[in-house]
Amino acid sequence: MGVALEDDTAVERRIVAPGKAVEQRPRRRIVGGDRRQNVRHALPLYSAAIESGAFPADAERLKRVFAAQDGLLFVSPEYNGSVSPLLKNAIDWASRPTGDEGLVALVAYRGKAAAIMSASVSPFGGLRGLIHLRQILSTVQALVIPEQVLIPNAHAAFDESGALKDALPASLVDMTAMRLAKVAAALAS
Ligand SMILES: Cc1cc2nc3c(=O)[nH]c(=O)nc-3n(C[C@H](O)[C@H](O)[C@H](O)COP(=O)(O)O)c2cc1C
16 A cells, blocks of 8 residues: 655655655656555646547556555645645546546545645645645545644755654654554455
8 A cells, every 4th residue: 555756856755655764766757556566657747638549558557556555645745835736647647537437436546545744844844735635635535534744844854864853753654654554444344
């Protein structure tokens, strides 16, 4: 379980898999899947023209990765008080029907638990972006758990290994990840 956005920013280099920071190499791609399935996806900017031509293979793959999970963990920076365009684009592609699916099948999200986390150099930790992200994920029918993690002053929050320096935010990451796992398992049963 666990789907993460990876980008070449300080925030996104600290991708949080449940309870654990993983890879830190700069990229501008989407990482989908769990630690055993670390697949990168290159997604075009969504357009109906592209979609009606040939649904991009990477978008379909990302959607299938989402659909195969019981729970989804989104970790993102904040852009102008909202989500990054990279993340919104990925969410949008994975929301689209393919094959025989109905318009609002939303197989990538419906009935799945989701959790959200952000980090920001600001003292607010990306709170405004998370408010939007929660709303977007609810719109596509994911069940976003109430727990969330904000990491303020992100430029000083991580040590050289990419781990959070302070115990409190680190414990919140673990607690939120565990809660996500619990809700995801309950929903899947
Ligand atoms: C267009 C744009 C808008 C941004 N808006 C915000 C914002 O509203 N709040 C915030 O905390 N950071 C904002 N940022 C900063 C990004 O979150 C930051 O650039 C990103 O996390 C990369 O961090 P780094 O420069 O330390 O690698 C913005 C960055 C860009 C490019």
